[in-house]
Amino acid sequence: MKTKIGKRWLSWYRSGSPWVWLNAGAVTLCMLMVFGLIAVIAVRGFGHFWTPALLQVTWTDESGSAETLLGRVLAREKIADHLRTGDGNNIKNNKPIQVLLGTANRDLASDTYRWLPEELLHAATVPADALIIERNRRGDFYGYPVALVHQGEVVLAAADEKFSEELTNYLQRYRLLQKQLHELERKQLAPLSEAMQTLAQQQNVVDKNGANASAVYRQQESEEQHAVFQQEYDSLYQQRAHWLAELSKDGLQVRTASGDELEIPLADILRVTWPNRMSLADRITDYTEKFVLFVSSAPRDANTAGGIFPAIFGTVVMVLVMSVLVTPFGVLAAIFLHEYARQGWFVRLVRISVYNLAGVPSIVYGIFGLGFFVYIVGGSIDRLFYESSLPAPVFGTPGLFWAALTMALLTLPVVIVSTEEGLSRIPVSIRHGSFALGATRTETIWKVVVPLATPAMMTGLILAVARAAGEVAPLMLVGVVKLAPALPIDGSFPYVHLDRKIMHLGYHIYDSGFQSANSDGTRSLVYASCLVLLLLIVMLNMTAIRIRNNLRRKYRDALE
Secondary structure (H helix, E strand, O other), rough: HHHHHHHHHHHHOOOHHHHHHHHHHHHHHHHHHHHHHHHHHHHHHOOOOOOOOOEEEEEOOOOEEEEEEEEEEEEEEEEEEEHHHHOOOOOOOOOOEEEEEEOOOOOOOOOOOEEEEHHHHOEEOOOOEEEEEEEEEOOEEEEEEEEEEEEEEEEEEEOOOOOOOOOOHHHHHHHHHHHHHHHHHHHHHHHHHHHHHHHHHHHHHHHOOOOHHHHHHHHHHHHHHHHHHHHHHHHHHHHHHHHHHHHOOOOEEEOOOOOOOEEHHHHHEEEOOOOOHHOHHHHHHHHHHHHHHHHHEEEEEEEOOOOOOOHHHHHHHHHHHHHHHHHHHHHHHHHHHHHHHHOOHHHHHHHHHHHHHHOHHHHHHHHHHHHHHHHHHHHHHHHHOHHHHHHOOOOOOOOOHHHHHHHHHHHHHHHHHHHHHHHOOHHHHHHHHHHHHOOHHHHHHHHHHHHHHHHHHHHHHHHHHHHHOOOOOEEEEEEEOOOOOOEOOOOOOOOOOOOOOOOOOOHHHHHHHHHOOOOOOOHHHHHHHHHHHHHHHHHHHHHHHHHHHHHHHHHHHOOO
């Protein structure tokens, strides 16, 4: 019996089946890890937009003083044994589970997150009038409304049944006024300020080069133009001051769970919600609004709140510019190496060097980009074409173009290798058929071989896009910043501003997750940003894959 079983196992081993099962198991394990990671990010990321109920609990610390807290549960975890039995630790009393309670109110309390024993939640209350106020500054506020006030005088008490409706109307009027103020600053004051700065730079050039007859005439014209601009600027600035005064008149008087009262200017309030009064339909509507605001608004409070639109926009623009730069260089280099270069030791050395460049750490590319592109090339451009702006650099400082160029250099080996692989898979019979029909070598390469290799080129571009969208280290040196004052594309000439600094989703995740003072509170924000980054990469790759598949279908008959 044993002999038969042993023979069967030996026959199964010699058939090669164990290696098939081993490979299949490895693939399955990899797929499970990938899908598990995506599932964790999706669940945590989508959970960022759900508004939980506000709980009020009374917490007594080690000294015996009681404190009333209002907040929402952000996380649960088991308390380690050494912490449960430790002396002098806040996490004590042998409580097996602790919860992270976010209490907000950064301007009133030094600690906006508390780890508390879960048993406290059994005695927690859910007050119906508790509200969440999202503010422009100092983060969210959790508390209770007291009254609407106008220049210090109470207009409407919170006990009035029309309070929430009236508060909504006030906030809508303030949003409209703030929008007009923003447009005044962005579309009128900013261009005027830029034009006056340009006139001042031209004056500096005249002062440096000396005054001749034509220079004196241009100087007089500039002074007259500057006076007109200054008059218009003063008028607009007075209007801005008037609107700012209007925005400071009304406020919302609120009370914290511990009884402290304060007044929040309505100009600082973005949204007000009563989470403990919400029905399921209200929560779904609130969830949708928060998701839309997250992907369409700018970050607040040093990337610890608000949206990520500038980061999404900067990532997409940088990847598109990088694709435009890397594709022609990579394809031309691959065609030369495979079709024109004499195959010998030098070409093999170049090809090995290209393969090795793909493994160079990305931070090395960042240092090279900063030294060569920014300081040498950008500094030379400033000295040649923007002398009037010096010593303030235009291209001699990190910006969008240098970031895209550095990432193009980083992903260039991927495009070259992929394109060469595609060219090598074109059957020799196709080339011979082209030559037999009288085509020259150049016509055969550019009209027959290269079009058939375009799916492989698109594969290289897909890999390049995925890597460029996920890299952070080199971008920190050559153009990505924590907060960018303006987008790289707008309605001002030349519309695409390659010299501007940009935000990037990868850097936003790093900054909010690891540079924030309250990393516990930004955990869900980090997951949401990771989710958006994954979706963005998937969308870019799906677009490239769709183009590649269309090209494959187009040239399939020629390859078969």
